[in-house]
Amino acid sequence: MNELMNHTADMGQAEMFSKAWYNEYFRRAAESPAHARFCEAVYGRDLCQHGMMDVEEMDFLASLLKTGEKVLEIGCSNGHITEHLHEKSACNILGLDYADIAIAQAQARTRDKAATLNFRCADLIQDELPGDDYDVILSIDSIYFMGDYNKTLAKLNAKLRPGGRMIIAAFQVKEDSDPDTILLPGHTRMDEALQALSFRYVQHDFTQNIRNHWIKNYEFSRTLQSEFAAEGNAFLCEARMAENGWFKDHAERGTLVRFMYVIDHNADLAQG
Ligand SMILES: C[S@@+](CC[C@H](N)C(=O)[O-])C[C@H]1O[C@@H](n2cnc3c(N)ncnc32)[C@H](O)[C@@H]1O
Numbered sequence: 001m002n003e004l005m006n007h008t009a010d011m012g013q014a015e016m017f018s019k020a021w022y023n024e025y026f027r028r029a030a031e032s033p034a035h036a037r038f039c040e041a042v043y044g045r046d047l048c049q050h051g052m053m054d055v056e057e058m059d060f061l062a063s064l065l066k067t068g069e070k071v072l073e074i075g076c077s078n079g080h081i082t083e084h085l086h087e088k089s090a091c092n093i094l095g096l097d098y099a100d101i102a103i104a105q106a107q108a109r110t111r112d113k114a115a116t117l118n119f120r121c122a123d124l125i126q127d128e129l130p131g132d133d134y135d136v137i138l139s140i141d142s143i144y145f146m147g148d149y150n151k152t153l154a155k156l157n158a159k160l161r162p163g164g165r166m167i168i169a170a171f172q173v174k175e176d177s178d179p180d181t182i183l184l185p186g187h188t189r190m191d192e193a194l195q196a197l198s199f200r201y202v203q204h205d206f207t208q209n210i211r212n213h214w215i216k217n218y219e220f221s222r223t224l225q226s227e228f229a230a231e232g233n234a235f236l237c238e239a240r241m242a243e244n245g246w247f248k249d250h251a252e253r254g255t256l257v258r259f260m261y262v263i264d265h266n267a268d269l270a271q272g
Helices: 002-010 019-029 033-043 055-064 080-089 100-109 149-157 189-196 207-223 225-230 234-253
Strands: 070-074 092-097 117-121 134-140 160-173 201-205 256-264
Touching: 019 100, 019 234, 033 207, 033 225, 033 234, 055 080, 055 160, 055 256, 070 080, 080 092, 080 100, 080 117, 092 100, 100 117, 149 160, 149 189, 160 189, 189 256, 207 225, 207 234, 207 256, 225 234, 234 256
Parallel strands: 070 092, 070 134, 092 117, 134 160
Antiparallel strands: 160 256, 201 256
């Protein structure tokens, strides 16, 4: 993500991905018909997404969750994905995000499900994560924002029950300075961190999905540009365009991969 952040900073969008930026994004996106159409076209279903997970990957993820499991989702935005997974799996889920406007939207929308579906504001870097003994900790395109992968994995691992698991969906790009092997299963930066900490895990390949995702993301942001503008939501479209050129280039060059890592709790690991 650092490479992308540098790239967007070059485009005069240094504040992109900040808490204030995400609040503005979800304040607008929750009410935007153009955004709903964009998500439907790009992801296959409108869940007010801002990550890279399409419906096929989402269905696979839902199939990994078992009824009644205690799940923590980090970086849940305004919780449409969380709510969808809750509906499909009948888990007991707590979603966390630092964008308080997004969390307020999720809480207001799902009040009648609060027995098993909850949302809370938390900064994943600065705050202690609430609760413990989770069966599953879930991260969909949010792990990049927590800094060092090794430290993050240790922090999340400490919140799992023995026998629990983390499910992390993440992309990897190859920049010119990276070895070709970085795109191979077992060799991404996430793999390196997992292996350094002796985690046992399996990884599922969603590379084709993410490459298709960015090509569609690029295409539909342009197709729907005038609709976004007519709503007064050019911000949303520009936000997408600020990143989709960079990702589409990587998708077309074949220098972008994606994996879902399913990681067993490591009882021997102290919190980093
Ligand atoms: C790329 S979006 C992914 C959102 C959602 N998981 C999805 O796939 O559509 C990243 C999310 O992480 C949240 N986030 C980023 N940095 C954070 C931090 N330090 N603490 C808490 N949430 C953070 C953002 O507010 C945003 O909702």
